[in-house]
Amino acid sequence: MPCFAELGLSSWLVEQCRQLGLKQPTPVQLGCIPAILEGRDCLGCAKTGSGKTAAFVLPILQKLSEDPYGIFCLVLTPTRELAYQIAEQFRVLGKPLGLKDCIIVGGMDMVTQALELSRKPHVVIATPGRLADHLRSSSTFSIKKIRFLVLDEADRLLEQGCTDFTTDLEVILGAVPARRQTLLFSATLTDTLRELQGLATNQPFFWEAQAPVRTVEQLDQRYLLVPEKVKDAYLVHLIQGFQDEHEDWSIIIFTNTCKTCQILCMMLRKLSFPTVALHSMMKQKERFAALAKFKSSIYRILIATDVASRGLDIPTVQVVINHNTPGLPKIYIHRVGRTARAGRQGMAITLVTQYDIHLVHAIEEQIKKKLDEFSVEEAEVLRILTQVNVVRRECEIKLEATNFDERKEINKRKQLILEGKDPDLEAKRKTELAKIRQKNRRFKEKVEQTLQRQKASGRPRGRPPRAQPGSHTVLPSQG
Numbered sequence: 001m002p003c004f005a006e007l008g009l010s011s012w013l014v015e016q017c018r019q020l021g022l023k024q025p026t027p028v029q030l031g032c033i034p035a036i037l038e039g040r041d042c043l044g045c046a047k048t049g050s051g052k053t054a055a056f057v058l059p060i061l062q063k064l065s066e067d068p069y070g071i072f073c074l075v076l077t078p079t080r081e082l083a084y085q086i087a088e089q090f091r092v093l094g095k096p097l098g099l100k101d102c103i104i105v106g107g108m109d110m111v112t113q114a115l116e117l118s119r120k121p122h123v124v125i126a127t128p129g130r131l132a133d134h135l136r137s138s139s140t141f142s143i144k145k146i147r148f149l150v151l152d153e154a155d156r157l158l159e160q161g162c163t164d165f166t167t168d169l170e171v172i173l174g175a176v177p178a179r180r181q182t183l184l185f186s187a188t189l190t191d192t193l194r195e196l197q198g199l200a201t202n203q204p205f206f207w208e209a210q211a212p213v214r215t216v217e218q219l220d221q222r223y224l225l226v227p228e229k230v231k232d233a234y235l236v237h238l239i240q241g242f243q244d245e246h247e248d249w250s251i252i253i254f255t256n257t258c259k260t261c262q263i264l265c266m267m268l269r270k271l272s273f274p275t276v277a278l279h280s281m282m283k284q285k286e287r288f289a290a291l292a293k294f295k296s297s298i299y300r301i302l303i304a305t306d307v308a309s310r311g312l313d314i315p316t317v318q319v320v321i322n323h324n325t326p327g328l329p330k331i332y333i334h335r336v337g338r339t340a341r342a343g344r345q346g347m348a349i350t351l352v353t354q355y356d357i358h359l360v361h362a363i364e365e366q367i368k369k370k371l372d373e374f375s376v377e378e379a380e381v382l383r384i385l386t387q388v389n390v391v392r393r394e395c396e397i398k399l400e401a402t403n404f405d406e407r408k409e410i411n412k413r414k415q416l417i418l419e420g421k422d423p424d425l426e427a428k429r430k431t432e433l434a435k436i437r438q439k440n441r442r443f444k445e446k447v448e449q450t451l452q453r454q455k456a457s458g459r460p461r462g463r464p465p466r467a468q469p470g471s472h473t474v475l476p477s478q479g
């Protein structure tokens with residue numbers, strides 16, 4: 001297997017890799033680094049935790065060392081926490097260069113950021129919204145001469161999810177030079193490939209890991225069938241079991257809304273589990289503090305919305321629990337990818353209610369792997385059921401007293417006004433969209449039911465209707 005030096009990297013960079021414990025390039029690094037050094041655009045699609053960040057950071061640093069100027073490279077990424085993580089990789093690997101970087105994300109002071117931008121850092125790492133704000137309002141810096149544009153989690157930046165980056169991206173793409181190298185990376189590029197190819201037109205090099213399964217081998221993927229009403233008791237039981245069986249442990253729990261995230265965090269804390277929350281209703285400083293406490297193992301449980309589902313690299317995470325079954329397989333892939341990174345072992349447990357079976361089928365179809373059942377002692381869950389429900393209700397009442405929903409609504413309206421949209425018109429549009437989606441969902445469910453009936457009369461699928469009593473499955477220790 002070739003080493004870093006054989007990929008065309010200079011000796012100082014090879015030494016930096018060695019010092020960081022990166023002995024041999026991972027396949028995505030092996031594939032992409034030479035192409036980037038040749039000056040080609042690059043689309044890199046590789047599994048979670050496979051080293052995509054260094055696959056673009058290393059060649060960019062090499063080119064920067066040959067012709068240093070600022071602003072040389074712009075990296076766009078969907079979340080603020082990820083921007084800091086990428087900046088850290090640039091800083092550590094680029095230390096001998098005296099690299100100057102600048103992080104431009106929302107929730108932080110704009111004036112300080114404008115000042116930093118005017119000092120011509122070599123690398124700018126930004127979330128699209130805040131960078132576009134700076135471009136619209138300031139003339140103290142220019143990205144007209146950048147040599148590299150990187151879109152990390154490129155498919156997320158281009159899709160129109162709950163945070164829509166497209167208008168901000170238009171502003172940014174209008175401000176960068178046409179003659180540049182564009183590098184696009186993600187674990188899930190295929191859905192947006194056509195849009196991505198439109199961005200990378202300079203002899204584009206496409207690298208994709210050839211593997212039958214889209215998630216990593218070291219990841220033990222389970223589902224746990226739970227009735228909707230007793231979900232939280234199952235969650236507490238899972239955490240308790242994990243805490244009892246392991247000394248050194250870390251869990252990330254994903255929820256579908258900020259409110260659930262907040263309530264569950266309060267509930268777990270009340271039950272004496274060392275938990276911190278991470279969601280978009282928190283102030284940026286609180287978000288960073290929560291993540292820092294989790295990373296340093298002061299708190300063992302991070303409960304988060306999908307703001308934490310992409311890119312975060314926390315090697316100590318042994319288990320990911322999906323409190324809700326993700327509606328999109330792509331989200332599942334990123335969430336469970338927070339564990340079993342860089343060759344380590346990990347486990348993902350998805351709580352599946354009676355309403356989510358079709359979502360599990362869609363996930364299994366996409367990842368090309370069946371999830372195994374995770375069994376628990378139902379009697380143990382029943383034993384804690386009342387206590388958990390009472391504590392949850394107490395937390396709900398406490399949260400309601402803080403006007404959480406109203407604050408969320410106000411935040412949303414503020415954001416829409418900042419984006420130049422009319423909040424009332426948007427609300428109307430969303431209601432109509434929800435109606436169409438519901439109609440589509442009903443139709444899909446009908447098709448699904450018909451297909452299942454047909455299947456059942458032919459070859460049964462064999463999934464048990466509900467969780468079977470049994471013993472705890474032993475969770476993995478860190479590899």
Ligand SMILES: Nc1ncnc2c1ncn2[C@@H]1O[C@H](COP(=O)(O)OP(=O)(O)OP(=O)(O)O)[C@@H](O)[C@H]1O
Nearest residue numbers: 022024025026048049050051052053187311313342
């Ligand atoms: N060549 C290497 N050898 C060993 N470890 C490596 C190597 N390259 C990167 N790593 C480590 O692997 C971990 C995961 O890398 P990285 O965060 O870049 O993954 P990723 O592919 O971007 O994942 P995701 O899709 O989740 O964003 C990091 O801790 C990184 O330091």
